[in-house]
Amino acid sequence: MPTQLPLLPYLEAETSQRPADFIPVYTPWLGDREAEYVLEAVQSGWISSLGKYVVQFEEEFSRFCGAKCGVATSNGTTALHLAMHALGIGPGDEVIVPALSFVASANTVVYTGAKPVFADVDMETWALLPEEVERLLSPRTKAVMPVHLYGHPAPMGEIRAIAEAHHLWIVEDAAEAHGACAGDRRTGNLGHVAAFSFFANKIITTGEGGLLTTNDEALAARLRMLRDHAMPPEKRYWHEEIGFNYRMTNLQAAVGVAQMARIDEFIARKRRIAELYAEGLAGLPGITLPVEKPGYTNVFWMYSVLIDAPFPLTRDEVIPALRQRGIDSRPFFHPLDTLPPYLSETPQPQALALSRTGLNLPSSPRLSDEQVDRICQAFRDLAG
Ligand SMILES: Cc1ncc(COP(=O)(O)O)c(C=O)c1O
Numbered sequence: 542m543p544t545q546l547p548l549l550p551y552l553e554a555e556t557s558q559r560p561a562d563f564i565p566v567y568t569p570w571l572g573d574r575e576a577e578y579v580l581e582a583v584q585s586g587w588i589s590s591l592g593k594y595v596v597q598f599e600e601e602f603s604r605f606c607g608a609k610c611g612v613a614t615s616n617g618t619t620a621l622h623l624a625m626h627a628l629g630i631g632p633g634d635e636v637i638v639p640a641l642s643f644v645a646s647a648n649t650v651v652y653t654g655a656k657p658v659f660a661d662v663d664m665e666t667w668a669l670l671p672e673e674v675e676r677l678l679s680p681r682t683k684a685v686m687p688v689h690l691y692g693h694p695a696p697m698g699e700i701r702a703i704a705e706a707h708h709l710w711i712v713e714d715a716a717e718a719h720g721a722c723a724g725d726r727r728t729g730n731l732g733h734v735a736a737f738s739f740f741a742n743k744i745i746t747t748g749e750g751g752l753l754t755t756n757d758e759a760l761a762a763r764l765r766m767l768r769d770h771a772m773p774p775e776k777r778y779w780h781e782e783i784g785f786n787y788r789m790t791n792l793q794a795a796v797g798v799a800q801m802a803r804i805d806e807f808i809a810r811k812r813r814i815a816e817l818y819a820e821g822l823a824g825l826p827g828i829t830l831p832v833e834k835p836g837y838t839n840v841f842w843m844y845s846v847l848i849d850a851p852f853p854l855t856r857d858e859v860i861p862a863l864r865q866r867g868i869d870s871r872p873f874f875h876p877l878d879t880l881p882p883y884l885s886e887t888p889q890p891q892a893l894a895l896s897r898t899g900l901n902l903p904s905s906p907r908l909s910d911e912q913v914d915r916i917c918q919a920f921r922d923l924a925g
Pocket residue numbers: 616617618619642643645646688714716717737738739740749750751
């Protein structure tokens with residue numbers, strides 16, 4: 542019998558109050574294959590960053606994206622930082638980042654010594670506005686970081702045109718959008734380099750984990766070297782410059798390889814769940830549903846809605862009302878330019894409006910049709 546370890550006190554409190562039919566916002570979908578590959582990695586003794594699964598995961602995930610090279614990292618944050626560091630972004634430089642994103646998008650720019658410059662986002666796709674990129678260009682702009690927020694790709698055609706005209710790097714923050722497409726190209730193959738996250742709530746997970754994709758083989762080699770304390774593969778313990786330990790373990794990658802066997806199934810199920818939500822929430826006054834712009838494939842990482850008048854409850858009132866019905870939800874991110882480290886007197890208005898009304902609904906591919914129906918029914922009840 543495996544020993545049941547106690548949960549941390551706050552987790553205990555969180556989970557003990559949950560009714561049996563509680564619907565969390567996300568649960569990873571792990572199975573026998575994950576357990577088998579991890580066991581194999583343990584039995585092989587290759588539990589750190591050497592071992593067959595790391596290379597296999599890099600190859601399989603980058604092939605899935607349609608990119609030539611994959612470089613696995615310890616998480617999505619280290620992936621973003623490594624990418625910008627490897628591109629030579631540093632003090633005195635500016636990187637244009639959407640104001641509505643997870644804080645890692647901005648923090649990783651600061652880690653390099655550069656400055657994040659916050660751009661407003663589109664009211665429909667919630668992604669970076671190309672005209673904002675143009676507005677914020679300065680002689681110091683070195684890169685733009687489109688974020689495929691909650692699963693809808695940023696407008697990459699326009700962003701690529703601006704980047705080409707102004708010689709900017711495009712660092713895709715694709716943490717939330719595994720398998721999403723702009724045209725016939727998947728995220729991870731839409732800029733110079735892309736960073737993915739495999740945190741437990743992502744479309745596929747490795748527990749903690751990240752990966753960079755690029756079509757630039759020289760950049761990939763540099764990313765690999767910098768990931769490993771800037772040690773050239775041919776000269777052990779020789780460090781040409783200051784690097785990092787941002788390596789992924791073989792244990793994480795074992796989970797990742799197992800997850801890759803199901804990535805298409807997870808995405809198909811998430812898109813089906815989005816259809817079910819769209820049918821179940823259709824016509825509710827004050828509820829705005831997420832879009833899929835023509836020419837794009839949204840993977841609906843977090844199926845999200847905007848809640849505003851004439852809906853009788855505000856977004857902040859809906860969260861506890863759903864919770865009372867055993868349904869978890871999450872408010873949208875705070876705009877980055879409203880957070881203490883990045884506080885602006887004039888935060889980007891559309892990001893602010895979305896942040897006040899946006900709500901992430903349960904989105905795991907494990908959700909049953911009945912659970913989605915229960916969530917939609919809860920919204921209909923609240924609508925009165
Ligand atoms: C948009 C975005 N960027 C970056 C990250 C960072 O990834 P990680 O949590 O793996 O460090 C996340 C993670 O949630 C994210 O949502």
